[in-house]
Amino acid sequence: MPSNINVKICGVTRAQDIDASVKAGARYIGLNFFPKSPRYATLEQARALALGTAEGICKVGLVVNPTDAELDALTGTVPLDMIQLHGGETPERVAEIKQRYGLPVMKAVGVAGADDLLALDRYTQVADQLLVDTKPPKDAALPGGNGLAFDWSLIAGRRWSLPWMLAGGLNADTVAEAIRVTGARQVDLSSAVESAPGVKDAGLIQAFCDAALAD
Numbered sequence: 001m002p003s004n005i006n007v008k009i010c011g012v013t014r015a016q017d018i019d020a021s022v023k024a025g026a027r028y029i030g031l032n033f034f035p036k037s038p039r040y041a042t043l044e045q046a047r048a049l050a051l052g053t054a055e056g057i058c059k060v061g062l063v064v065n066p067t068d069a070e071l072d073a074l075t076g077t078v079p080l081d082m083i084q085l086h087g088g089e090t091p092e093r094v095a096e097i098k099q100r101y102g103l104p105v106m107k108a109v110g111v112a113g114a115d116d117l118l119a120l121d122r123y124t125q126v127a128d129q130l131l132v133d134t135k136p137p138k139d140a141a142l143p144g145g146n147g148l149a150f151d152w153s154l155i156a157g158r159r160w161s162l163p164w165m166l167a168g169g170l171n172a173d174t175v176a177e178a179i180r181v182t183g184a185r186q187v188d189l190s191s192a193v194e195s196a197p198g199v200k201d202a203g204l205i206q207a208f209c210d211a212a213l214a215d
Contacts, residue, residue: 005179006185007209008186008189009029009190010030010062012029012030012039012041013039013041013045013198013199013200017200017202020202022057024205024208025213026209030060030062030190031062031080033066033070043074043077047079050080058081059078061078061082061083063084063086063087064086068100082105083105083106085097085105092126098126105127105128107126107129107130107131108167109133111133111135111155112134116135117155121160129163129186130162130165132166132168134150134168134169149168150168150169152181157183165184165188169192170187170188170192170208172207172208172210175211187212
């Protein structure tokens with residue numbers, strides 16, 4: 001198994017999903033704190049999941065336009081390794097959260113066309129990682145996890161001065177091509193490894209990791 005590709009399985013809600021992800025080779029697991037998501041985890045549920053996660057696995061908390069009070073409660077309850085900001089947070093807000101909580105921050109940026117790439121550059125000075133995701137449709141209820149891909153050629157050959165992760169519509173059949181086209185060394189997915197919304201499938205997780213980590 002090559003060590004130069006990192007996989008993040010996001011929106012885990014059960015201990016067996018984390019176990020399956022770690023067994024398959026994932027390096028990150030994502031806990032979703034957006035109440036409208038079918039992958040939403042309460043603070044108590046997420047705390048138990050995080051405490052049961054193997055050492056060395058990065059536990060990422062996904063939040064959308066969080067208030068300080070919400071982040072105070074989250075970080076005070078759940079032992080996270082990273083905060084993922086998946087809303088309309090400004091670069092100034094990203095820097096503020098990073099300083100206040102002392103945790104690495106990953107900023108998600110939605111891409112639909114070339115104009116959206118400028119937004120990515122705005123966050124390189126304040127975030128610790130970028131999540132290059134598909135911009136959600138205007139009528140979408142969720143900011144991510146919609147199973148939609150963007151045109152990967154938009155970022156072919158582009159590099160940023162910090163680690164970045166590719167997301168948006170990836171699955172076991174497409175991830176190898178996505179990595180080839182974009183040069184991504186980290187990939188993230190949620191809905192494509194589910195048997196039902198919010199319910200991960202161990203076989204699908206294994207198949208995705210096998211495809212992403214293949215020589």
